[in-house]
Amino acid sequence: GAGVSQSPSNKVTEKGKDVELRCDPISGHTALYWYRQSLGQGLEFLIYFQGNSAPDKSGLPSDRFSAERTGGSVSTLTIQRTQQEDSAVYLCASSRLVSRGQETQYFGPGTRLLVL
Amino acid sequence: GENVEQHPSTLSVQEGDSAVIKCTYSDSASNYFPWYKQELGKGPQLIIDIRSNVGEKKDQRIAVTLNKTAKHFSLHITETQPEDSAVYFCAATSIGGYQKVTFGTGTKLQVIP
Numbered sequence A: 001g002a003g004v005s006q007s008p009s010n011k012v013t014e015k016g017k018d019v020e021l022r023c024d025p026i027s028g029h030t031a032l033y034w035y036r037q038s039l040g041q042g043l044e045f046l047i048y049f050q051g052n053s054a055p056d057k058s059g060l061p062s063d064r065f066s067a068e069r070t071g072g073s074v075s076t077l078t079i080q081r082t083q084q085e086d087s088a089v090y091l092c093a094s095s096r097l098v099s100r101g102q103e104t105q106y107f108g109p110g111t112r113l114l115v116l
Numbered sequence B: 001g002e003n004v005e006q007h008p009s010t011l012s013v014q015e016g017d018s019a020v021i022k023c024t025y026s027d028s029a030s031n032y033f034p035w036y037k038q039e040l041g042k043g044p045q046l047i048i049d050i051r052s053n054v055g056e057k058k059d060q061r062i063a064v065t066l067n068k069t070a071k072h073f074s075l076h077i078t079e080t081q082p083e084d085s086a087v088y089f090c091a092a093t094s095i096g097g098y099q100k101v102t103f104g105t106g107t108k109l110q111v112i113p
Helices: none
Strands: A005-007 A010-013 A019-024 A031-037 A044-050 A065-069 A075-079 A088-095 A111-115 B004-007 B010-014 B019-025 B032-038 B045-051 B056-059 B062-067 B072-077 B086-095 B099-103 B107-112
Touching: A005 A088, A010 A019, A019 A088, A019 A111, A031 A075, A044 A065, A044 A075, A044 B099, A075 A088, B004 B086, B010 B019, B019 B086, B019 B107, B032 B062, B045 B056, B045 B062, B072 B086
Parallel strands: A010 A111, B010 B107
Antiparallel strands: A005 A019, A019 A075, A031 A044, A031 A088, A065 A075, A088 A111, B004 B019, B019 B072, B032 B045, B032 B086, B056 B062, B062 B072, B086 B099, B086 B107
């Protein structure tokens, strides 16, 4: 009965370095989302994976951001050449498609990224 | 695409009073409206949801209403308690190639003991 897990829980890096954030969705969930939440702000959609379909990358803010989902399960969000404005909480969510247009997303605890 | 507006951004109530958070959406094709509660340092957690074929849903002290004609939905919390203090997000799904969820900007609720 494990929920969505994310690692690391906190990451401090220097400007210009690359970082990788990991998300383990709930077993059996075919959909996986990445969001970014800046301090005191709402949820900014980044990318969506659904089964074997091509991911929706429309929310990625720049080409420094990329994500992969291997084997339809674990996902990695990579930020290259990090900038201070990348500092935020990165949230992952997964869902089991209930019916078209209706689904419940279950969120992980997030990774808090601080770029110095 | 879908646009969800949420009001108020902050809300303070006395313990025991009711709290109401309102959201509007733009896409008439949206048919699922979840509400999430986010406590400090944690990810959002689903607290209640409503589907388009229902006008109201209640779960203990929490209720959600939906007016599809006016394209707005609301969260009602009665008999508020200090542990209700958190940030609440509404959301809506827009039917398209897949079920992308659009979130409101959040309401920070403070329940004063």
